[in-house]
Amino acid sequence: MEQFQFQIVIGLVLLLLGYFFGRYFEKKHFQSIVKREAELANVLVIASKHTTASDSNKPGMMVTGSVVISVDYFKRFLAMLRSIFGGRLTSYETLLDRARREAILRMKQEARAMNADRIFNIKLETASISKNASGNIGSVEVLAYGTALINVP
Amino acid sequence: MLISNLEIIPGKNIIEHFGLVQGSTVRSKHVGRDLMAGIKNIFGGELVGYTELLQEAREEAVERMKQQAQAVGANAVVNVRFSTSSVTQGAAELFAYGSAVILE
Numbered sequence: 001m002e003q004f005q006f007q008i009v010i011g012l013v014l015l016l017l018g019y020f021f022g023r024y025f026e027k028k029h030f031q032s033i034v035k036r037e038a039e040l041a042n043v044l045v046i047a048s049k050h051t052t053a054s055d056s057n058k059p060g061m062m063v064t065g066s067v068v069i070s071v072d073y074f075k076r077f078l079a080m081l082r083s084i085f086g087g088r089l090t091s092y093e094t095l096l097d098r099a100r101r102e103a104i105l106r107m108k109q110e111a112r113a114m115n116a117d118r119i120f121n122i123k124l125e126t127a128s129i130s131k132n133a134s135g136n137i138g139s140v141e142v143l144a145y146g147t148a149l150i151n152v153p
Numbered sequence: 154m155l156i157s158n159l160e161i162i163p164g165k166n167i168i169e170h171f172g173l174v175q176g177s178t179v180r181s182k183h184v185g186r187d188l189m190a191g192i193k194n195i196f197g198g199e200l201v202g203y204t205e206l207l208q209e210a211r212e213e214a215v216e217r218m219k220q221q222a223q224a225v226g227a228n229a230v231v232n233v234r235f236s237t238s239s240v241t242q243g244a245a246e247l248f249a250y251g252s253a254v255i256l257e
Binding site for chain 2: 014017018021022025026029049051055056057058059060061062064066067068069070071072073075102120121123125126127138139141143145146147149
Protein backbone atom coordinates (compact mmCIF):
# COMPACT_ATOMS: atom_id res chain seq x y z
CA MET A 1 0.00 0.00 0.00
CA GLU A 2 2.77 2.40 0.99
CA GLN A 3 4.68 1.57 -2.15
CA PHE A 4 1.62 2.35 -4.21
CA GLN A 5 1.28 5.78 -2.59
CA PHE A 6 4.95 6.41 -3.21
CA GLN A 7 4.50 5.68 -6.90
CA ILE A 8 1.56 8.07 -7.12
CA VAL A 9 3.61 10.82 -5.47
CA ILE A 10 6.50 10.26 -7.87
CA GLY A 11 4.09 10.37 -10.79
CA LEU A 12 2.56 13.64 -9.61
CA VAL A 13 5.97 15.22 -9.07
CA LEU A 14 7.01 14.23 -12.59
CA LEU A 15 3.77 15.65 -14.00
CA LEU A 16 4.29 18.96 -12.20
CA LEU A 17 7.94 19.17 -13.24
CA GLY A 18 6.94 18.38 -16.81
CA TYR A 19 4.15 20.93 -16.79
CA PHE A 20 6.17 23.88 -15.49
CA PHE A 21 9.54 23.21 -17.12
CA GLY A 22 7.95 22.00 -20.35
CA ARG A 23 5.82 25.13 -20.66
CA TYR A 24 8.77 27.36 -19.85
CA PHE A 25 11.11 25.70 -22.33
CA GLU A 26 8.48 25.62 -25.06
CA LYS A 27 7.66 29.30 -24.64
CA LYS A 28 11.33 30.23 -24.73
CA HIS A 29 11.91 28.06 -27.76
CA PHE A 30 9.00 29.56 -29.68
CA GLN A 31 10.22 33.08 -28.87
CA SER A 32 13.68 32.23 -30.16
CA ILE A 33 12.20 30.63 -33.30
CA VAL A 34 10.10 33.69 -34.10
CA LYS A 35 13.06 36.00 -33.52
CA ARG A 36 15.41 34.00 -35.72
CA GLU A 37 12.77 33.55 -38.41
CA ALA A 38 12.53 37.33 -38.65
CA GLU A 39 16.31 37.63 -38.84
CA LEU A 40 16.61 35.02 -41.57
CA ALA A 41 13.54 36.16 -43.50
CA ASN A 42 15.63 37.18 -46.50
CA VAL A 43 16.92 33.64 -47.00
CA LEU A 44 14.19 32.20 -49.18
CA VAL A 45 13.30 28.53 -49.04
CA ILE A 46 11.79 27.26 -52.27
CA ALA A 47 10.26 23.82 -52.69
CA SER A 48 10.72 23.83 -56.45
CA LYS A 49 13.66 22.14 -58.12
CA HIS A 50 13.73 24.49 -61.09
CA THR A 51 16.05 27.45 -60.79
CA THR A 52 15.68 30.57 -62.87
CA ALA A 53 17.87 31.32 -65.90
CA SER A 54 19.68 34.16 -64.13
CA ASP A 55 21.08 31.69 -61.58
CA SER A 56 23.29 29.95 -64.11
CA ASN A 57 26.53 31.39 -62.73
CA LYS A 58 25.76 30.57 -59.09
CA PRO A 59 27.28 27.37 -57.75
CA GLY A 60 24.93 25.14 -55.77
CA MET A 61 25.82 23.55 -52.47
CA MET A 62 23.84 21.23 -50.29
CA VAL A 63 22.86 22.60 -46.86
CA THR A 64 21.29 20.65 -44.04
CA GLY A 65 19.80 21.25 -40.61
CA SER A 66 18.74 18.74 -38.03
CA VAL A 67 17.26 18.68 -34.57
CA VAL A 68 15.92 16.21 -32.02
CA ILE A 69 13.26 17.53 -29.66
CA SER A 70 11.44 15.63 -26.98
CA VAL A 71 8.03 16.19 -25.48
CA ASP A 72 7.69 16.67 -21.69
CA TYR A 73 6.14 14.25 -19.25
CA PHE A 74 2.96 16.24 -18.75
CA LYS A 75 2.22 16.51 -22.45
CA ARG A 76 2.82 12.84 -22.94
CA PHE A 77 0.34 12.14 -20.18
CA LEU A 78 -2.20 14.45 -21.86
CA ALA A 79 -1.67 12.74 -25.19
CA MET A 80 -2.18 9.38 -23.56
CA LEU A 81 -5.49 10.54 -22.08
CA ARG A 82 -6.53 12.06 -25.38
CA SER A 83 -5.85 8.93 -27.34
CA ILE A 84 -8.50 7.14 -25.31
CA PHE A 85 -11.17 9.33 -26.88
CA GLY A 86 -9.37 10.13 -30.11
CA GLY A 87 -9.03 13.51 -31.76
CA ARG A 88 -6.27 16.02 -32.26
CA LEU A 89 -3.18 15.58 -30.14
CA THR A 90 -2.38 19.27 -29.78
CA SER A 91 0.55 18.62 -27.49
CA TYR A 92 2.32 16.64 -30.19
CA GLU A 93 1.36 19.11 -32.91
CA THR A 94 3.36 21.90 -31.28
CA LEU A 95 6.28 19.52 -30.87
CA LEU A 96 6.34 18.74 -34.60
CA ASP A 97 5.93 22.40 -35.44
CA ARG A 98 8.88 23.37 -33.25
CA ALA A 99 11.09 20.63 -34.64
CA ARG A 100 10.38 21.42 -38.31
CA ARG A 101 10.84 25.15 -37.90
CA GLU A 102 14.05 24.69 -35.92
CA ALA A 103 15.51 22.33 -38.54
CA ILE A 104 14.66 24.75 -41.35
CA LEU A 105 16.20 27.63 -39.37
CA ARG A 106 19.44 25.72 -38.89
CA MET A 107 19.55 24.99 -42.59
CA LYS A 108 19.00 28.68 -43.33
CA GLN A 109 21.80 29.62 -40.97
CA GLU A 110 24.17 27.33 -42.81
CA ALA A 111 23.09 28.88 -46.12
CA ARG A 112 23.59 32.39 -44.78
CA ALA A 113 27.09 31.45 -43.57
CA MET A 114 28.07 30.56 -47.13
CA ASN A 115 26.56 33.76 -48.55
CA ALA A 116 23.47 32.24 -50.16
CA ASP A 117 20.03 33.77 -50.06
CA ARG A 118 17.95 31.09 -51.71
CA ILE A 119 17.58 27.39 -50.99
CA PHE A 120 15.99 25.22 -53.66
CA ASN A 121 14.32 21.83 -53.53
CA ILE A 122 13.90 21.61 -49.78
CA LYS A 123 13.04 18.18 -48.38
CA LEU A 124 12.10 17.27 -44.84
CA GLU A 125 12.85 13.86 -43.42
CA THR A 126 11.76 12.49 -40.08
CA ALA A 127 14.16 10.07 -38.45
CA SER A 128 13.63 7.70 -35.58
CA ILE A 129 16.47 7.44 -33.12
CA SER A 130 14.45 6.83 -30.00
CA LYS A 131 11.64 4.79 -31.38
CA ASN A 132 8.85 5.05 -28.91
CA ALA A 133 8.32 1.31 -28.77
CA SER A 134 8.88 0.85 -25.07
CA GLY A 135 7.28 4.19 -24.30
CA ASN A 136 10.21 5.68 -22.42
CA ILE A 137 11.15 8.46 -24.82
CA GLY A 138 8.76 10.56 -26.88
CA SER A 139 10.76 12.62 -29.29
CA VAL A 140 10.81 13.75 -32.88
CA GLU A 141 13.88 13.98 -35.11
CA VAL A 142 13.76 16.18 -38.16
CA LEU A 143 16.31 16.56 -40.92
CA ALA A 144 15.87 19.38 -43.46
CA TYR A 145 18.01 19.66 -46.58
CA GLY A 146 18.14 21.60 -49.79
CA THR A 147 20.47 23.17 -52.32
CA ALA A 148 21.66 26.70 -51.58
CA LEU A 149 22.67 28.89 -54.49
CA ILE A 150 25.77 30.84 -53.52
CA ASN A 151 26.12 34.46 -54.56
CA VAL A 152 29.52 34.96 -56.09
CA PRO A 153 30.72 38.55 -55.73
CA MET B 154 33.11 17.20 -55.15
CA LEU B 155 29.78 18.87 -55.67
CA ILE B 156 26.83 17.44 -53.77
CA SER B 157 23.39 18.78 -54.61
CA ASN B 158 19.81 17.69 -54.33
CA LEU B 159 18.82 19.44 -57.55
CA GLU B 160 18.49 17.34 -60.67
CA ILE B 161 20.08 19.97 -62.86
CA ILE B 162 22.94 22.17 -61.73
CA PRO B 163 22.33 25.70 -63.02
CA GLY B 164 24.73 26.65 -65.81
CA LYS B 165 26.35 23.23 -66.06
CA ASN B 166 25.72 20.31 -68.34
CA ILE B 167 25.92 16.70 -67.33
CA ILE B 168 28.38 14.93 -69.60
CA GLU B 169 28.20 11.42 -68.26
CA HIS B 170 25.98 9.40 -65.91
CA PHE B 171 27.35 6.68 -63.66
CA GLY B 172 24.12 5.60 -62.03
CA LEU B 173 23.27 5.35 -58.37
CA VAL B 174 25.77 5.84 -55.59
CA GLN B 175 24.85 5.38 -51.97
CA GLY B 176 26.13 5.55 -48.43
CA SER B 177 24.53 4.37 -45.26
CA THR B 178 25.36 4.22 -41.60
CA VAL B 179 23.89 3.09 -38.29
CA ARG B 180 25.29 4.94 -35.31
CA SER B 181 24.48 5.03 -31.65
CA LYS B 182 25.60 7.03 -28.64
CA HIS B 183 26.84 5.55 -25.41
CA VAL B 184 24.42 4.55 -22.65
CA GLY B 185 25.06 7.78 -20.73
CA ARG B 186 23.54 9.78 -23.57
CA ASP B 187 20.49 7.55 -23.62
CA LEU B 188 20.14 8.04 -19.89
CA MET B 189 20.41 11.81 -20.23
CA ALA B 190 17.81 11.75 -22.99
CA GLY B 191 15.51 9.82 -20.66
CA ILE B 192 15.89 12.48 -17.98
CA LYS B 193 15.49 15.34 -20.43
CA ASN B 194 12.32 13.66 -21.56
CA ILE B 195 10.61 14.68 -18.33
CA PHE B 196 11.15 18.38 -18.97
CA GLY B 197 10.92 18.37 -22.74
CA GLY B 198 13.20 20.33 -25.04
CA GLU B 199 16.03 19.59 -27.40
CA LEU B 200 17.98 16.36 -26.93
CA VAL B 201 21.41 17.70 -27.83
CA GLY B 202 23.10 14.32 -27.74
CA TYR B 203 20.69 12.89 -30.26
CA THR B 204 20.92 15.97 -32.47
CA GLU B 205 24.67 15.42 -32.58
CA LEU B 206 24.09 11.77 -33.36
CA LEU B 207 21.85 12.63 -36.29
CA GLN B 208 24.41 15.11 -37.59
CA GLU B 209 27.28 12.64 -37.35
CA ALA B 210 25.23 9.95 -39.06
CA ARG B 211 24.36 12.31 -41.89
CA GLU B 212 27.96 13.37 -42.39
CA GLU B 213 29.15 9.79 -42.44
CA ALA B 214 26.47 8.67 -44.91
CA VAL B 215 27.37 11.53 -47.26
CA GLU B 216 31.08 10.78 -46.86
CA ARG B 217 30.55 7.17 -47.88
CA MET B 218 28.45 8.21 -50.83
CA LYS B 219 31.22 10.59 -51.91
CA GLN B 220 33.80 7.83 -51.70
CA GLN B 221 31.70 5.64 -53.91
CA ALA B 222 31.26 8.46 -56.41
CA GLN B 223 35.01 9.08 -56.43
CA ALA B 224 35.66 5.40 -57.00
CA VAL B 225 33.61 5.42 -60.21
CA GLY B 226 35.29 8.62 -61.37
CA ALA B 227 32.46 11.14 -60.96
CA ASN B 228 32.98 14.77 -60.02
CA ALA B 229 29.51 15.48 -58.66
CA VAL B 230 26.52 13.77 -57.09
CA VAL B 231 23.16 15.22 -58.03
CA ASN B 232 19.58 14.57 -56.92
CA VAL B 233 20.69 13.47 -53.46
CA ARG B 234 18.05 12.17 -51.06
CA PHE B 235 18.19 11.13 -47.44
CA SER B 236 16.19 8.29 -46.07
CA THR B 237 15.88 6.89 -42.58
CA SER B 238 14.96 3.49 -41.31
CA SER B 239 14.61 2.03 -37.86
CA VAL B 240 16.68 -0.98 -37.02
CA THR B 241 16.91 -0.58 -33.29
CA GLN B 242 16.21 1.88 -30.49
CA GLY B 243 18.71 4.58 -29.63
CA ALA B 244 20.46 4.35 -32.98
CA ALA B 245 20.33 6.69 -35.97
CA GLU B 246 20.03 4.90 -39.27
CA LEU B 247 20.64 7.10 -42.25
CA PHE B 248 20.85 6.35 -45.90
CA ALA B 249 21.99 8.86 -48.54
CA TYR B 250 21.74 8.20 -52.25
CA GLY B 251 22.09 10.12 -55.48
CA SER B 252 23.22 10.00 -59.10
CA ALA B 253 26.94 10.17 -59.76
CA VAL B 254 27.72 12.32 -62.80
CA ILE B 255 30.48 14.19 -64.54
CA LEU B 256 29.77 17.88 -64.94
CA GLU B 257 31.53 19.90 -67.56
